[in-house]
Amino acid sequence: xxxxxAQALNLPRTRLFRALGIIAALLACTIALLAAxxxxxxxxxxxxxxxxxxxxxxxxPPETPASALSPLTTTLPTLAGVAAVRQIPQAELxxxxxxxxxxxxxxxxxxxxxxxxxxxxxxxxxxxxLSALAQAFPQAELDDQQTLLSRVxxxxxxxxxxxxxxxxxxxxxxxxxxxxTLRAGLLAQEAVVRxxxxxxxxxxxxxxxITGQTLWPVALGTAVGTAVAAMVLLASAAWPxxxxxxxxxxxxxxxxxxxxxxxxxxxxxxxxxxxxxxQA
Numbered sequence: 001x002x003x004x005x006a007q008a009l010n011l012p013r014t015r016l017f018r019a020l021g022i023i024a025a026l027l028a029c030t031i032a033l034l035a036a037x038x039x040x041x042x043x044x045x046x047x048x049x050x051x052x053x054x055x056x057x058x059x060x061p062p063e064t065p066a067s068a069l070s071p072l073t074t075t076l077p078t079l080a081g082v083a084a085v086r087q088i089p090q091a092e093l094x095x096x097x098x099x100x101x102x103x104x105x106x107x108x109x110x111x112x113x114x115x116x117x118x119x120x121x122x123x124x125x126x127x128x129x130l131s132a133l134a135q136a137f138p139q140a141e142l143d144d145q146q147t148l149l150s151r152v153x154x155x156x157x158x159x160x161x162x163x164x165x166x167x168x169x170x171x172x173x174x175x176x177x178x179x180x181t182l183r184a185g186l187l188a189q190e191a192v193v194r195x196x197x198x199x200x201x202x203x204x205x206x207x208x209x210i211t212g213q214t215l216w217p218v219a220l221g222t223a224v225g226t227a228v229a230a231m232v233l234l235a236s237a238a239w240p241x242x243x244x245x246x247x248x249x250x251x252x253x254x255x256x257x258x259x260x261x262x263x264x265x266x267x268x269x270x271x272x273x274x275x276x277x278x279q280a
Contacts (some may be wrong), residue, residue, distance in 0.1 A: 021217035028225025028258035035253035057143040060114040081124025
């Protein structure tokens, strides 16, 4: 019955109908990449948090004598909650700075501070450790990574919310475009629709036939867009800095998130076609 109705309706393949699959492909690819980006941000922050959450950096003036560093090997390692203490080698500092300094300014020519890293045990009470560090090195600048982590976490959440908001906007765009496409198609087939209704076709049966006809290009476009996004994500694995944060959650997001498009398309087609048929 539905096939007969669909053949009778034969919604014209106007430019809007032909564009439906292309729009779906573009939206699916964009939504998949947005979901992958949000997942990569989460993985990046989670890995970085594990490295930084339990450490305090101590910055001492470049002219600090070696004798003033004795607490690094004597007092500090014995404090409750301290897992390890190490002085960061100057070569490591120079290597880190070389990434941001211009080529004509070598890091070895700069007076670098003496930097020590105090690694804390998970759940350690930070207040007495910070107090002991301030007492042992009164001229030092203490960099508690917790403050930075809270700022980075807030930034990650804002970016993820922005990605989610953009995804919702794209779904609304699909719904509006489908409503416009259905209205144009049914207006062009108004005489056929009236005839089918007079012959006993119900609004529900016609709505199912219309939904099926409009859902196919959306489903095909979604599959194409998802495949393109998966290829982009696969190509990103060529960069080790990005590949390190790939995970199963990223691939699940790329595959599953675009499936929202056919659901939105089906719901929109059903509701809009019912409304238009009742007005016929």
